Amino acid sequence: MMKQYIEEADNVLMHTYNRFQIVLEKGEGVYLYDMDGKKYLDFAAGIAVFALGYGNNEYNDALKCQIDKLLHTSNLYYNIPSIEAAKKLAKESGMDRVFFTNSGTEAIEGAVKLARKYYYKKHGISDSVIISMNHSFHGRSMGALSVTGTKKYREAFEPLIGGVVFADFNDFNSVKAQICDKTCAIIMEPVQGEGGLYPATRDFIEGVRKLCDEKDILLIFDEIQCGMGRTGKMFAYQQYGVKPDIMTSAKSLGCGVPVGAFAASEKVASAFEPGDHGTTYGGNPFATAAVGKVFDLFEADQVLKKVNETGPYLFDKLEELTKRYDFILEHRGMGLMQGLEFKFPVKDIVLKAMEKGLIIISAGTNVIRFVPPLVISKEHIDEMSDILEQCIKELDL
Numbered sequence: 001m002m003k004q005y006i007e008e009a010d011n012v013l014m015h016t017y018n019r020f021q022i023v024l025e026k027g028e029g030v031y032l033y034d035m036d037g038k039k040y041l042d043f044a045a046g047i048a049v050f051a052l053g054y055g056n057n058e059y060n061d062a063l064k065c066q067i068d069k070l071l072h073t074s075n076l077y078y079n080i081p082s083i084e085a086a087k088k089l090a091k092e093s094g095m096d097r098v099f100f101t102n103s104g105t106e107a108i109e110g111a112v113k114l115a116r117k118y119y120y121k122k123h124g125i126s127d128s129v130i131i132s133m134n135h136s137f138h139g140r141s142m143g144a145l146s147v148t149g150t151k152k153y154r155e156a157f158e159p160l161i162g163g164v165v166f167a168d169f170n171d172f173n174s175v176k177a178q179i180c181d182k183t184c185a186i187i188m189e190p191v192q193g194e195g196g197l198y199p200a201t202r203d204f205i206e207g208v209r210k211l212c213d214e215k216d217i218l219l220i221f222d223e224i225q226c227g228m229g230r231t232g233k234m235f236a237y238q239q240y241g242v243k244p245d246i247m248t249s250a251k252s253l254g255c256g257v258p259v260g261a262f263a264a265s266e267k268v269a270s271a272f273e274p275g276d277h278g279t280t281y282g283g284n285p286f287a288t289a290a291v292g293k294v295f296d297l298f299e300a301d302q303v304l305k306k307v308n309e310t311g312p313y314l315f316d317k318l319e320e321l322t323k324r325y326d327f328i329l330e331h332r333g334m335g336l337m338q339g340l341e342f343k344f345p346v347k348d349i350v351l352k353a354m355e356k357g358l359i360i361i362s363a364g365t366n367v368i369r370f371v372p373p374l375v376i377s378k379e380h381i382d383e384m385s386d387i388l389e390q391c392i393k394e395l396d397l
């Protein structure tokens with residue numbers, strides 16, 4: 001049965017992914033089940049999405065309730081869930097105004113447009129420049145790809161939008177060297193995700209903030225992967241005590257419902273006027289009912305407190321592994337967003353783990369990425385590290 005579905009998928013879906021050869025059917029807590037009923041401990045959470053775990057009754061009930069009330073209105077009218085969700089996001093992020101989107105990529109598009117509009121309004125010219133980071137990831141649309149610093153994603157699609165230059169992450173002088181009269185914004189992930197789980201250093205992030213303040217350049221933090229509690233604070237920049245002018249969110253923001261957002265300070269957000277940006281679905285009552293409920297459950301279930309207990313526990317476990325095997329080159333990350341860099345591609349380990357009922361994913365070729373549901377327990381972390389070590393021991397080196 002599973003094999004037949006996979007064959008059908010390969011015939012009808014575009015081949016943009018090398019998918020794992022399983023069809024997932026249901027989830028319960030931090031476990032997933034495939035069509036054959038095989039159980040997997042999930043340390044990927046649908047790529048850092050399902051923070052609350054699967055089958056959370058309160059979350060599911062909130063969605064069911066909203067479906068029966070009102071699914072969609074368009075942005076020509078007001079709706080209650082989007083107002084409630086925006087207030088919560090603004091409060092937690094320290095931003096003043098919010099725009100809801102349908103994905104992370106769209107949140108980046110909006111952030112980039114807002115930065116350009118801010119510069120245009122101030123200087124009366126539109127030809128502004130954005131500095132982004134090498135090895136960054138911001139999404140796949142033409143705009144988001146334009147600020148993504150990974151050659152293999154970009155190459156076939158050039159020319160992308162102009163006015164984007166790249167600097168090295170965690171290298172202040174390299175950012176400074178890219179500043180020009182037309183620089184409107186600097187965009188970065190406080191913890192690089194796809195690029196290999198690299199947290200910004202405190203000096204770097206503070207230095208960039210100061211530079212932006214001096215020159216009235218906007219600082220955009222992409223919190224799509226590292227935000228929503230993943231590092232142990234609601235947003236990763238709060239670990240550094242540094243605030244952006246614009247921030248983006250998605251992934252765990254909806255915990256499974258496709259939704260993203262960008263938010264900004266009043267000073268910056270006021271550059272947008274009616275007609276400058278829009279979306280049909282973005283901020284619809286269904287998606288924003290999910291966002292509102294996610295914030296409520298983060299508070300009720302003390303999710304941040306949990307991450308601050310389980311994050312260090314995971315860190316110690318992975319640190320032990322790193323010490324035991326000299327082909328594990330580095331262990332990096334923060335909270336429940338960590339990575340192990342191997343001397344060789346990790347594909348075999350990931351496949352072996354799947355056979356043994358553990359779902360892990362890579363970031364690039366040589367890094368295993370650990371982004372479990374935020375409600376993971378220490379026992380689950382023990383279970384994961386036991387399976388992982390078995391896989392490592394069985395490697396044909």
Ligand SMILES: *Cc1c(COP(=O)(O)O)cnc(C)c1O
Binds near residue numbers: 105106140222224260
């Ligand atoms: C996943 C991701 C995106 C893109 O989000 P989508 O919802 O896939 O469009 C952008 N930035 C970062 C840091 C991400 O991890």
